[in-house]
Amino acid sequence: MISNAIFARADPSSQAREGKEMRTYYRSPEIMITSDHVAVLRPEQTLFRIAELQGAYIVRHGSSSLRPRLEIRARYGAADVGLFSTSDTRTFGQVRRALIRALEDRATASS
Numbered sequence: 001m002i003s004n005a006i007f008a009r010a011d012p013s014s015q016a017r018e019g020k021e022m023r024t025y026y027r028s029p030e031i032m033i034t035s036d037h038v039a040v041l042r043p044e045q046t047l048f049r050i051a052e053l054q055g056a057y058i059v060r061h062g063s064s065s066l067r068p069r070l071e072i073r074a075r076y077g078a079a080d081v082g083l084f085s086t087s088d089t090r091t092f093g094q095v096r097r098a099l100i101r102a103l104e105d106r107a108t109a110s111s
Contacts, residue, residue: 023105026098028091031084033098035105038083048076048083050106056083056099072096 023035032039038048056074070092071085084095 025101026095028095030086031095033095033102035102038099038102040083048074048081050102052076053083053103056103058096072099 024032025035026033028041030040030042032041034050036050038050038053040046040048054075056072059071059073061069061071067087067089069085069087070089072083072092072095073080074083075081083099084092086092086095
């Protein structure tokens with residue numbers, strides 16, 4: 001279990017940051033990406049703060065198969081965590097772009 005993760009108890013899209021409304025970049029039954037959090041909804045509900053995610057990267061599993069499994073991982077505190085995994089390239093691209101936008105907005109907001 002990841003000690004730095006916050007377990008989701010409420011819908012993070014219903015919350016707002018101080019003076020600024022939270023933006024939702026992607027929502028599905030598996031994952032939700034907002035300006036504040038990545039909420040992994042399946043298989044286990046876990047909430048990661050965008051501000052604490054570092055070094056996101058992609059892992060490709062099963063390189064010889066026609067539909068390899070693609071995974072997005074990142075550092076969260078001292079732990080390496082899996083954020084999302086699928087063999088659907090279209091969905092993977094949508095989630096990847098949403099995470100990029102959330103991370104870019106975080107960098108813009110902190111500068």
